[in-house]
Amino acid sequence: MAKEESHVIAAIVEHKPGVLYSVSNMFRRRGFNIESITVGPTEQGELARMTITVNGDERVVEQMIKQMRKLIDVVRVVRLDPSNTVIREMALVKVHTSDARARSDIINYANIFRARVVDVSSETIMVEITGDSDKTNAFLELMKSFGVEEIARTGITALSRGAKSVRME
Amino acid sequence: MVKMTGAEALLEALKKEKVNVIFGIPGGAILPVYDMLYDFDIRHILMKHEQCAAHAADGYARASGRPGVCMATSGPGATNLVTGIANAYMDSSPVVALTGQVPRPMIGKDAFQEADIVGITTPITKYNFQVKRASDIPKTVKTAFYIATTGRPGPVLVDLPKDVQTETAEMEFTDNIEIRGYKPKHDPHPLQVKKATEMLIQAERPVILAGGGVILSNASSELSKISELLMSPVTTSLMGKGCFPENHPLSLGMVGMHGTVAANKLILEADVLLVVGLRFSDRTTGRLDMFCPDAKIIHVDIDSAEIGKNAKVDLPIVADAKKALETIYQLLIQQVKKKEDSPWLKRVQELKEQLQNRANNNKTGLKPSRLLEDLRKDLPEDAIVTTEVGQNQMWAAVHFKAYRPRTFISSGGLGTMGFGFPASLGAKVACPDKPVVDIAGDGSFIMTEQDLATSVLENIPVTVIVLNNSMLGMVAQWQRLFYNRRYSASELKGIPDFVKLAEAYKAQGFRVESLDEFSEVVKKAIKSDVTTVIDVPISPEENVLPMVPVGLGLKDMIWE
Numbered sequence: 005m006a007k008e009e010s011h012v013i014a015a016i017v018e019h020k021p022g023v024l025y026s027v028s029n030m031f032r033r034r035g036f037n038i039e040s041i042t043v044g045p046t047e048q049g050e051l052a053r054m055t056i057t058v059n060g061d062e063r064v065v066e067q068m069i070k071q072m073r074k075l076i077d078v079v080r081v082v083r084l085d086p087s088n089t090v091i092r093e094m095a096l097v098k099v100h101t102s103d104a105r106a107r108s109d110i111i112n113y114a115n116i117f118r119a120r121v122v123d124v125s126s127e128t129i130m131v132e133i134t135g136d137s138d139k140t141n142a143f144l145e146l147m148k149s150f151g152v153e154e155i156a157r158t159g160i161t162a163l164s165r166g167a168k169s170v171r172m173e
Numbered sequence: 174m175v176k177m178t179g180a181e182a183l184l185e186a187l188k189k190e191k192v193n194v195i196f197g198i199p200g201g202a203i204l205p206v207y208d209m210l211y212d213f214d215i216r217h218i219l220m221k222h223e224q225c226a227a228h229a230a231d232g233y234a235r236a237s238g239r240p241g242v243c244m245a246t247s248g249p250g251a252t253n254l255v256t257g258i259a260n261a262y263m264d265s266s267p268v269v270a271l272t273g274q275v276p277r278p279m280i281g282k283d284a285f286q287e288a289d290i291v292g293i294t295t296p297i298t299k300y301n302f303q304v305k306r307a308s309d310i311p312k313t314v315k316t317a318f319y320i321a322t323t324g325r326p327g328p329v330l331v332d333l334p335k336d337v338q339t340e341t342a343e344m345e346f347t348d349n350i351e352i353r354g355y356k357p358k359h360d361p362h363p364l365q366v367k368k369a370t371e372m373l374i375q376a377e378r379p380v381i382l383a384g385g386g387v388i389l390s391n392a393s394s395e396l397s398k399i400s401e402l403l404m405s406p407v408t409t410s411l412m413g414k415g416c417f418p419e420n421h422p423l424s425l426g427m428v429g430m431h432g433t434v435a436a437n438k439l440i441l442e443a444d445v446l447l448v449v450g451l452r453f454s455d456r457t458t459g460r461l462d463m464f465c466p467d468a469k470i471i472h473v474d475i476d477s478a479e480i481g482k483n484a485k486v487d488l489p490i491v492a493d494a495k496k497a498l499e500t501i502y503q504l505l506i507q508q509v510k511k512k513e514d515s516p517w518l519k520r521v522q523e524l525k526e527q528l529q530n531r532a533n534n535n536k537t538g539l540k541p542s543r544l545l546e547d548l549r550k551d552l553p554e555d556a557i558v559t560t561e562v563g564q565n566q567m568w569a570a571v572h573f574k575a576y577r578p579r580t581f582i583s584s585g586g587l588g589t590m591g592f593g594f595p596a597s598l599g600a601k602v603a604c605p606d607k608p609v610v611d612i613a614g615d616g617s618f619i620m621t622e623q624d625l626a627t628s629v630l631e632n633i634p635v636t637v638i639v640l641n642n643s644m645l646g647m648v649a650q651w652q653r654l655f656y657n658r659r660y661s662a663s664e665l666k667g668i669p670d671f672v673k674l675a676e677a678y679k680a681q682g683f684r685v686e687s688l689d690e691f692s693e694v695v696k697k698a699i700k701s702d703v704t705t706v707i708d709v710p711i712s713p714e715e716n717v718l719p720m721v722p723v724g725l726g727l728k729d730m731i732w733e
Contacts, residue, residue, distance in 0.1 A: 017354075018353070018354065022291065022295075025292070025295065026295050029295055029296055030296070033296050063481065066481065067478070067481065067482060070477055070478035070480075070482075071478050073477070073478070074476065074477075074478045075354070076299070076300045076320060076352060076354050076355045077354055078354050079353045079354040080354075172353070
């Protein structure tokens with residue numbers, strides 16, 4: 005069996021309705037699994053950027069990229085090299101606790117992880133954390149012991165370091 | 174800039190694309206276009222079911238090499254096109270489908286006859302559009318035809334809300350379109366071509382495996398030149414049938430699940446395989462890990478996503494088949510002289526002869542193999558044959574030799590029963606001077622026979638040969654071989670009477686009882702100006718052989 009690994013694919017796509025559908029539908033129909041997908045506008049107004057995290061062996065990921073390139077509304081597709089890429093995800097986590105000791109622990113942990121407390125009520129405390137997936141996972145795991153009420157994660161977004169870019173000229 | 178309605182702009186744009194025929198059925202949401210069509214110089218062929226409109230456009234495209242156009246109303250009209258669009262997509266056929274849509278303010282409200290046809294057809298079109306403003310129509314149509322016909326061809330759908338058709342706007346017709354995400358690559362990489370040439374020169378037992386891409390890129394003569402220079406035998410997929418004359422001494426016929434014995438045996442002996450415009454379908458390769466494990470494979474395809482999708486290849490060339498083959502040939506001819514003789518050539522000739530001698534035995538009565546060999550003799554070289562799907566199709570693929578590209582038209586990828594007859598109508602419209610024959614089975618023909626009315630009313634005379642075994646023959650064959658002869662839901666019991674059916678549509682119907690009678694009726698039918706249905710009763714026990722059972726390799730072929 006070829007080795008399955010997590011890969012990050014960045015795509016520049018036309019910023020118009022139906023493009024997310026055609027990309028995600030292609031992944032579904034070809035039996036490729038998406039771990040996360042994020043989309044947002046770029047500095048070039050009519051283009052959007054998608055960051056897709058997928059799991060698969062080398063051959064499958066290569067097929068995914070080729071099938072994406074084949075889509076007319078997909079302008080450019082690049083596989084990002086994890087060792088030379090800034091990869092970030094944001095998560096909001098709401099913990100249900102009115103216990104003062106637990107709250108102070110949470111704030112301490114948040115500081116250690118460079119996370120921020122963004123909302124506090126008498127019953128809950130909400131923390132925002134940004135980082136790569138490992139860091140986010142580690143922090144969320146830690147929060148579980150306090151009784152997590154809700155988590156919202158953005159999914160991964162990423163940019164290559166240095167002068168390399170996916171930008172369309 | 175010219176001021177006109179969306180409907181008029183649509184037809185003007187179609188004319189600029191040199192469209193002179195549309196296969197369609199009107200309905201509420203496309204009426205403004207039909208009203209405009211009333212005074213317009215484009216032939217409209219009124220079909221009896223939208224599926225047939227799409228298949229006819231597909232048949233037109235395959236026979237002529239020009240894009241085929243079909244049109245339907247919103248909702249059920251559009252969804253009825255879906256099978257035909259999927260069929261065109263699987264076989265890379267340039268079809269442009271135009272659909273009416275409910276007016277813009279009604280979209281998303283589940284209005285009467287509303288269907289999300291853009292959503293539905295996204296995975297089965299090369300691209301699709303919903304036009305949001307009338308002024309976008311000229312550019313949209315231009316882009317649709319450009320995408321459908323370039324690169325790896327495929328169907329494109331344009332969805333037209335009714336109020337966009339009636340909206341008046343300043344129209345700009347332009348020939349300049351720029352699609353950022355679509356730049357088909359035509360020229361082969363010189364280094365890859367050089368490597369391919371070296372591999373071919375060193376090959377002792379080369380085989381060329383040609384697919385539908387050779388026909389789509391009109392690369393038959395380039396293919397023949399390479400084959401004859403290297404004395405390399407040529408086999409094809411179903412979709413490639415006709416790209417190399419099957420009466421040529423180097424032709425092996427079709428390879429695969431129902432490939433010829435020669436093709437299935439010899440391809441496994443190849444040391445270098447030149448694969449062109451082919452996607453390694455399971456029906457062509459059999460079990461993939463048993464497909465030519467010892468051969469070095471060169472794969473030429475214009476669609477880079479086909480490289481490595483199914484089979485592992487040693488040398489990919491992403492390019493148009495014609496350009497790639499021409500470049501390879503030019504390099505080859507500088508380095509090699511035509512091989513007059515080789516042990517490989519001898520092996521090919523001997524096996525072919527041996528098989529021919531066997532085949533000449535016991536072929537009397539209305540046996541499909543004999544009928545199709547006779548049919549070949551009764552038809553001119555340039556006659557176009559379409560097929561339905563199932564036993565009729567595989568008998569035709571094995572026993573009916575195709576001599577020229579675009580003369581053998583069949584539903585390859587999707588395997589759509591009912592395709593052959595409407596496709597034959599499209600082919601006849603494209604090539605009115607050539608005889609067009611649909612090789613059918615009773616089970617398939619019944620799925621689209623209502624368009625006999627179209628063939629009569631629109632004066633499109635074709636010949637339908639129904640190889641009638643009163644069964645869903647291929648289903649029955651599998652049940653016979655793999656399900657202990659339990660004929661679950663596969664018996665059609667001789668209903669309907671196809672002679673009377675033809676007559677009901679004011680077409681001609683004949684039932685033949687002998688080979689002589691068959692030939693006589695065929696010869697008359699192809700000259701007739703009325704569509705002819707020839708009912709040929711055959712044994713329900715007849716199997717299509719050779720056969721490679723699913724999940725096995727080509728070497729496991731059953732052939733007796």
